[in-house]
Amino acid sequence: MDTLLEKVEIDPNAHFVIAFCDGGYTTNMPLKEIMDGKAFIGSKYNDTSLSPEHGGPRRMVAPALDFWKSAKWVRGLTLIERDKSGFWETLGYNNHGDPWKEERYHGD
Numbered sequence: 001m002d003t004l005l006e007k008v009e010i011d012p013n014a015h016f017v018i019a020f021c022d023g024g025y026t027t028n029m030p031l032k033e034i035m036d037g038k039a040f041i042g043s044k045y046n047d048t049s050l051s052p053e054h055g056g057p058r059r060m061v062a063p064a065l066d067f068w069k070s071a072k073w074v075r076g077l078t079l080i081e082r083d084k085s086g087f088w089e090t091l092g093y094n095n096h097g098d099p100w101k102e103e104r105y106h107g108d
Helices: none
Strands: 016-021 026-030 041-043 059-061 073-081
Touching: none
Parallel strands: none
Antiparallel strands: 016 026, 016 073, 041 059
């Protein structure tokens, strides 16, 4: 993510990122949770291109956040000023998703 975002002029008021994926899926994350080596966009595993069932051609992986935040089939990213819930978050999943704090569902 750092390499990708260093090529973009980031608005200093942007504090969140929305990943847009195939099928209308979206997920939201604080920008600070994906910078400084905390997340990446993957296209291969063990030198083999990711299959569609595993998120290919591109998958966003954010190891410090719960797995639903690691979006499959990423097609674009938008940096935004205020947080906006993604697909699973609008259906009751926790907005942040820290697995170590057991933030699984809304209210956790």
